[in-house]
Amino acid sequence: MMKQALLTLRHTTLSQLVVAGLLASSAISAQAALFGDDEARRAIIELRQRADSLQQSQEQTRRSLLDLQSQIEALKADQAKLRGQNEQLIRDSSELQRGQKDLAKGFDERLRQFEPVSVNVDGMEFTADRSEKQDFDQALGLFRSGKFPEAAQAFAGILRQWPKSGYTPSVRFWLGNSQYATRDYKNAIANFRSVLTNAPMHMRAPEAALSIANCQVELKETKAARKTLEDLLQAYPNSEAAGIAKPKLATLK
Template sequence: MATRLLRPLMPAVLAACGLWLAVSPARAGLFDDDEARRAILDLRAKISQNEQLIKQQADQIQSLQNGLLDLGNQNEQLRTDLAKLRGQDEQMLRDMADLQRTMRDLQAGLNDRMRKLEPQPVTVDGKTFTVDPEEKAAFEDAMNSLRGGDFDRATTSLNSLLKRYPSTGYGDSARYWLGNAQYGQRDYKGSLATFKAFLAAAPDHPRAAEAMLAIANCQAELKDTKAAKRTLEDLIKRYPQSEAAHAAKERLVALK
């Protein structure tokens, strides 16, 4: 009974089964294509991501390379600047050394000039005193003229010294040598007055005895024999142990 009932339906069932069987491979093919497409899309997405990563890494590498290049350039610039600084330091040291030498030379020159301007101690005829450099130079110049036989110049220089420096320590010696310069000029009256002024100011001077002998000579040249004899006799009494006293004794014999 059931069999009879199912028989009319069998063709339809078989047809449906056939249709399902016919459709199933197509659907399976469709499913395979979708998965392939998805796999391809996924693969493309991964490739794109990888390409982006690679590009990012390449950009980072390029940035690092650029940074290293900049750093190298900076290092080179630093080396150049350092070399310049070293050169400047060396030049500065040389300049400082030159400046120090110049300062030392200037200081030495200044010290020399100051010494020339400072009063200087001198000793003349056993007497020590302090004189200005110009004062000393004036006296030495006059003495050089006297030694050279230039009595006119020596007389002028000694007179100028005594007028310019009335309190000079050279005063006694200057007057003594002025008397000699005048005697060399044959200015016997002037020489006589100068020697007398010398003796009045410095009776104990080491050259006092010689001055008295010079006075006697001036008196003799002026034909004042009596005065010359008195002077010689006074010389022998006042300075008996001097060489001038021995000369005076000889001179007295000549005058007699």
């Protein structure tokens, strides 16, 4: 009986040990499973965090790219605006240069109107104002067209406006001829004498002396006319006027 009790006790103890072992094993498995779940959960959380961080980084990168694209578009717009402004400045500069050239050209043309010109009249070379030359040419044109009163006024106007002109001897000569043509003999003689007195070597001087004699003949001043012709032959013996004076002198008594 004692043996039977020992066997029963051993069996009971063994069973208890097996149960205890099973319980311990179950507890260990539960703990292992619990430990595995925690690791997996932490890994999932880390992956989610990484995914969120990556998504945030991608979103930030996308916003940065959008900002960069906006900046690029703004730069392109500014560049186009600057290009347009530069082209406008080039056009404005070209127009300004053309305007300056036109202005300079016009100024030069106006300036040339006041610049003296070199002229050669009746063998005399001198400089004169352009307007002075123009007035003389117009007055001479009036005389040659037979408008003697108008020519006389024009030549007299030149003497008043340019009293020291190089044209003066020629103006006096043609003024005297204009007056002779209008039978203003006394004033004609005064202008012809001015040529002889102030420009005795002038090309028109011999003709002026002959014209004085003609005026004196018209005034019935025969004696004075003879004296004038004699002086002409003495002062300008080889002139064309002297060739006319010789036969004329022979007719005066």
